[in-house]
Amino acid sequence: MTSSAQVRPDGASFEDNTLFGNVQPLVDTALLPAGDGQPRVVRAAHRLYEHLISLWAPGAIEAAFDLGVFDELAKGPATADELAKSLSTNAKATRVLLDGLNAYDLLVRTWDADGTVVYVLPDEVRDVLRPDGLFSLAGKIGYDRQMAWGAWRNLAETVRTGALADDGSQQHNQISASEYESLVRGINFWAPPVVHALSAQLKEHGWAGDKTAGMLDVGCGTGIYSQLLLQQFAGLTATGLDVERILPLAIAQSEQLDVADRFHPLRRDFWREDWGTGFDLVLFVNIFHLQTPEDARDLAIKANKALADGGLVAIVDQIVVEDEVQQNSTQNRFFRLFAASMMATGGGDAYTLDQYDEWLTGAGLRRVALIDTPMHRILLAGRD
Numbered sequence: 001m002t003s004s005a006q007v008r009p010d011g012a013s014f015e016d017n018t019l020f021g022n023v024q025p026l027v028d029t030a031l032l033p034a035g036d037g038q039p040r041v042v043r044a045a046h047r048l049y050e051h052l053i054s055l056w057a058p059g060a061i062e063a064a065f066d067l068g069v070f071d072e073l074a075k076g077p078a079t080a081d082e083l084a085k086s087l088s089t090n091a092k093a094t095r096v097l098l099d100g101l102n103a104y105d106l107l108v109r110t111w112d113a114d115g116t117v118v119y120v121l122p123d124e125v126r127d128v129l130r131p132d133g134l135f136s137l138a139g140k141i142g143y144d145r146q147m148a149w150g151a152w153r154n155l156a157e158t159v160r161t162g163a164l165a166d167d168g169s170q171q172h173n174q175i176s177a178s179e180y181e182s183l184v185r186g187i188n189f190w191a192p193p194v195v196h197a198l199s200a201q202l203k204e205h206g207w208a209g210d211k212t213a214g215m216l217d218v219g220c221g222t223g224i225y226s227q228l229l230l231q232q233f234a235g236l237t238a239t240g241l242d243v244e245r246i247l248p249l250a251i252a253q254s255e256q257l258d259v260a261d262r263f264h265p266l267r268r269d270f271w272r273e274d275w276g277t278g279f280d281l282v283l284f285v286n287i288f289h290l291q292t293p294e295d296a297r298d299l300a301i302k303a304n305k306a307l308a309d310g311g312l313v314a315i316v317d318q319i320v321v322e323d324e325v326q327q328n329s330t331q332n333r334f335f336r337l338f339a340a341s342m343m344a345t346g347g348g349d350a351y352t353l354d355q356y357d358e359w360l361t362g363a364g365l366r367r368v369a370l371i372d373t374p375m376h377r378i379l380l381a382g383r384d
């Protein structure tokens with residue numbers, strides 16, 4: 001079926017629905033008169049309007065999340081009236097919200113025998129919005145509530161002042177440990193394609209499945225990257241370094257993923273405390289974009305100190321490639337917008353490949369591979 005996610009009683013079963021398979025734009029600019037029939041400004045306004053109403057998406061999704069719409073529909077399909085009753089909400093307003101969510105393919109509309117609309121929650125959406133799901137975005141919603149809404153609202157002021165520290169210096173990102181507690185649980189979904197690509201690279205660099213090796217996951221968050229690598233490499237042990245408030249999440253998840261015996265939490269401040277030495281892999285995922293250039297340079301030096309002879313450093317991040325081919329690639333465009341998100345939340349940037357190369361060279365390291373993944377690039381480096 002098509003992305004409109006609307007199913008007629010006589011049509012295809014909603015089981016066939018491919019979620020987000022072919023998402024339609026919300027403003028059909030193809031219907032604008034062709035050629036000179038329309039002032040260019042009107043055409044541009046139609047396109048810009050669609051960006052401006054992106055605001056509606058988190059508004060509607062978060063409202064439904066807060067009201068428990070997804071939890072309720074996870075129990076089974078329901079009409080708007082039935083949902084309004086179980087959620088103690090206004091019936092008409094509930095119907096309007098549910099129909100709006102259908103525009104994002106989050107709910108399927110179908111009909112009962114009386115012609116009343118019945119809303120169905122696709123399995124994938126349920127898993128993505130379940131509070132405790134491994135790849136759930138619930139943490140992202142919590143983080144947006146705590147931090148992002150206010151941060152984006154103040155972006156103009158941030159640009160005016162440059163997101164500087166009180167002493168006028170550039171600062172690294174100001175996200176607090178409690179905000180990280182929400183955030184790190186909402187970004188696990190990034191890990192599987194990254195680990196898939198990283199595992200393949202490690203194998204190319206001689207990592208056999210049973211190789212005895214030790215890795216350090218710096219700022220591990222939930223530890224999802226090292227834990228998925230542990231599942232791939234039976235001889236691997238991982239040290240997950242993070243602050244006290246975050247490590248319980250990593251420990252619990254290592255148990256859930258059945259790798260707790262090889263996942264060792266390490267409570268450390270990565271600026272002020274020692275990381276240990278002799279690691280075959282030192283991994284940084286979503287860490288460099290939080291830093292100032294000076295701090296990024298220091299991280300590269302610390303990475304080399306922690307590395308065993310012949311070891312590899314893997315940096316997974318929004319790394320901008322400034323060449324003719326990549327200039328306007330989807331990745332570069334996303335990464336540059338990601339930089340705005342870092343700035344809005346108090347510091348950091350999407351740095352260029354040249355900058356990474358410079359920091360690595362300064363630390364006695366050299367890039368050996370650069371791999372594209374959907375929302376990151378993986379930079380692999382070894383000692384000179």
Ligand SMILES: C[S@@+](CC[C@H](N)C(=O)[O-])C[C@H]1O[C@@H](n2cnc3c(N)ncnc32)[C@H](O)[C@@H]1O
Nearest residue numbers: 180219220221242243246268269270271285286
């Ligand atoms: C953006 S999250 C990335 C988490 C994980 N690597 C991932 O990509 O899912 C950054 C992590 O770095 C940790 N972190 C930030 N500053 C730290 C510090 N000074 N010492 C140790 N961990 C820190 C945070 O607690 C958080 O878990």
